[in-house]
Structures are given as structure tokens and as C-alpha cells.
Amino acid sequence: MSPRLRHAFRTPATLALLAALFLIGCQPKETARSMLNDVGTLSKDAISATERLATKTGESVGLLKPQVDYVANAWKPRVSPGDAPPPEALSYSFAEEREIGRAVAADLAGRYGLYNDEKLARYLTRIAAALAAFSERPELPVCVGVLSSEDVRIFEAPGGYVLVTIGALRIAESESELAGLLAAAISHVNLRHALAAFDRLRKELPEGARKTPVLELADENFSALAGRTASWLVKDGHTPEQVRAADRAATDLQVRLGYEPGGLRAYLTRANLRQKERHGTQAPDYESFKTRCADLDARVAELQAPANGHNLSVRSRRDCTARLPAPRSTP
Template sequence: MNRVFALAVLAAVAVALPVHAQLGNIGNILEFGKKAVEVGTKVQEATKEYSIDEEIALGEGITSGFLGATKLHPDERLQRYVNRVGRWLASQTEKPDLPWTFGVIDTETINAFAMPGGTVIVSHGLVKRLASESELAGVLAHEIAHVLRRHQISAIQSGAWGDVGKSVGAEIIAQKVGRNDVLGLKTQLANFGADLVRDGLFMKPLDRGLEYEADRIGVVIATRGGYDPYGLVAVLTMLATVKPEESGASITFSTHPSPADRIAELEKVVPATLEQYARQPQVDGRFRQAVGMK
């Protein structure tokens, strides 16, 4: 699929009404969420060098490079459904106005990816292993948290994605000084993003602490959206039964902490603070219909 066309398709399926799960006591959830997301909110100073528009341009480049190698899944109903769930979750965050876009790629690998600026991609191989909408919400909310905390930008600036990524990113930012060619800068950022995918740097793992932070914040976002806070825990429990050598599973295990470690970290948060919301719906019927399960 042409990369430009693929991006257009991904943007088109994002136009959807939000899906509302049963909300429960949203006031209490929001109050808890406000306190919880303050944990670990100090992002590296270097990330401030990217404006929101530049971050979006970088993310578009990464998405373009990504979709140049992997096609979107052809099921338009599934694409619309995942977008509805994702955009509803994004509306519960402090950055609801980012150009949030969610898509399913046609691969049996088990993974999900967040791009700077608000694009989230989940593999069909992962979606079909989920059992409910609350589990899907847990996955998407984790990726949304990466965007909110600008984890990928931090990885670029810190050199976690290689010295090449760090130096190129710094060079682009240096050109901002005294420069008014905004379009040219955005083009460079988009090209830089595509290069990150081409050179395999985007697939390098994030710091374990950032993954744990995304888990914690993601659980709060999913709970705000009215979902069972144990949705992500259920996904991790499922992943713990998958052998790393299984087809499509190696990427997940090479880029994330082990499911057992992630569950252990979440157990420090969920039972103590979100147990009262454990009766919020899992929404399995709607999920099964959307993904074609019987």
C-alpha cells in the first residue's frame, strides 16, 4: 500500500463517535487519576525542544515508514471500532486535542506501538488474542500514556535509540535557531521519523521504568473511561502464557519487561487504589462482535 494512501486511510477511519462504557463514579476516578498521573511526571528537559507540531510531524514520519512496510488490516469495521475505543480513552486525558488516530496492522505479531503526536497502532495478532473491550482499552491506554509522557522523544534525546538518532535529532533542533522555514523543518522531522523505522531504531526497547509508568497511567486512563481497571492485567496474564519463541511474540518480549514483572508493578497500584472500580464493565459482547468472534 502506498504510504501516503495508508496514512490517509488511517486518518479516515479515525473519524468516529466515541464509545461510552458504563462510567460509574467518574468524579472519584478523575480525582484519583489527577493524583496518580503526577507520579513520575518529570520528563527530561530536552523533550521541551520539540513543539507539539514538530512532535506530530516526527510521528507522521515514523507512521509513514511503518506503514510502508506493514499494511493496515482490511477490516474497516474493526478499524472504526478500535478508533472509537481509542479516541474515547484519549478524550479522558489532559491532551484530548492531539490528532489521535488508532489503527490495526495486518500482521500476526503480538505488539502495539505509539508514535509521537498521537498515532497508536496495534497488531491484529494481539487483538485476536484479547477477550474483551476492557482488555483492548488496557492496551490502547498504555500506548496513549507513552504519547502523553513523550517517552519516544525522551528516548531520542537521551540516545537510547542510538547515537545516530540522538545526533540527527539534535542537528534538526539546532536548525530551529533563527530559522523561519517551518514547513522545511517539519519535512526534515518527518524524514527523520521515517529513518528511525528504516534503521530499526524505533523498535529498540524503552527504559523499563517508562514501560512501568505507561502501565500505571494507562490503568488510570482506562478506569476513567469506565472500564475494568484489571483489563491490562488480564492482557499481561495472557501474554505470560505465550512462549517467547512463538511466531510473532519475540518482538513483544524483546521490547518490554516480562509480563510477570509488569503485573508485579501494577499490583502495587491497582488493588490499593482502583479495587472499588473493579466491577466496571469488560464489554466482551461488543468486542467479540467487532473482531468477528463467535
């Protein structure tokens, strides 16, 4: 070996080169590919960072319209005082809430009668379960029943029991409208409005019974309370603040899940029109209807959620409308 070559082998640069060749030589294909990938990744990151910087600059200068993440907006916690569950309703355990709900739902089912169509109930329960999974109480096992009545009503008993009439289902023309209707009911359950009503009625009991835990109440007291809560629901004792809070929460749920944000608004409008067609006059609570619509519009505008047209009307026609009984002829 010539002295020059021997010297070259001694220099660190050559050693480093040899080490590099050794490293590459160990796994020629994989190493080269991963290196290329990493270089590509780094360059892509740099490009995307530059794009983000340019977008932000454009937005700040006013050249670009800022993109609004309205789904994230819909996940932000609400701050209005009416949007929180009443504190007295929070003192009930889930088992108690569920037991109260069962009794109230059985009472309502006794008044109107249940319409037995398993596929229809299953479809509605799936919508409600999906909405509940995206709500503040994802653990809530919602179940939806159909009441044999042509009235346009929906009832929500504590613990996730929702009962909707055939008349109310007839009005909905798409799944987003159905989802809006169910989302409002689920929001009432989540905000524990009916449970708060139960608690208010319980405070009217005699002193001794008032402090007894719900599951240890005397049967006649419990039965009376459940019956009166059902009557409160039938009378629609919700305050305007409760309705407003539930409507706002329902709009959030629809946006989170990807339904048309104006589903509930569309449903209410159609229900109002149907009322006018049937009775020739505006509904007696037309003013509250107008206020509700304005509140819903305001919430959609607040979230900056654009109309997406995701109505799923075909599925609702197949699984809901087609399964309803023929309407009774009006005299």
C-alpha cells in the same frame, strides 16, 4: 366600624398578617408549592447533613469502613519522576509532533502493511479517542491503525498515531483488555516517549542540522530520523521506567473511564499464556512481565479500585474479533 376593630387594624401584627395574606394571595398555588418545596429541601438538607455527620463519626470511630472515591484518586496528578514527560520532548510544537508522528507511522505501516478494515479501525479509534479525552491531553486526536502481522505488537508514534497488529488484537477477549492495551500506548504518547527518542537521535546529527527546526530539516535528515525512530519502536527501546509509568497511567485511564481496572493485567497474562502455548516456553522477558503485573496490581491497590467486571466483551466480539481475518495455519 367599632373602635375595637379600628384599633385592631392599627396594630402592626394585624398589618403583618394582612401583608402575608396578600403575598400568599397573589400566587396562591405557586407560592404555597414553592414554600412547601423549600421547607422540604431544607429538611432534606438537614437530614443529609446529619447522615454525613453520622457517617463521618462512624468512620472515625471505626464502626464504618470509609468509602474511597477511587475515580477521584485516578484523577490526582502523579508525582513519580518517571511519570512526567521528558523536558526535551516538550520543546516540540503540536504541528511538529504530528508531522514526526505521520512519518514514523508511515514507516511502520510500510514495514508491516496496513490491514484495511474501516469499521475495525473506527471501533479502535473510538476506544482510543474516549481514553484520550479522559487523559491529561484531551485535545490529542488519536488514530489507530491495524497492521497485517500475526506478531503481538503495538506501536505508538508521536502525535497520537497508534498501530496495533492483528496478532495483538486476537489475544484480547474483551473491550476492557483492548482498552488496557490502547491506554498503555496512549500513555506512551502522552508522556512523549517516542518523541524523546526522536530528540535523542536528532542530537546525533551534525552541529548545523541539530539546531535547525524540525520542519526545516533537510529531507534526508528528517527521513533518517523518522526511520530510526520507527526502528527504535520496532526494537522496543522503552526503558523499564517508561513502561512502568505508561502502565500506571493506563490503569488510571481505565478507572476514569469505568473499564475493568485490571484490563491491561488480564491482557498481558493472556498474551504470556499464548506465547507459552505457541512456543512451549516462557517468553524471554518473563521477568519483566512479572514485574509489570506486580506494578499493575500495586497501582490498582493504590487507587483502591475494586474489580467492576465492566468488560464489554460482547461489543468487542462484534466489532473487533469478528472482523479479524482467519488465522493462518501454522506449519
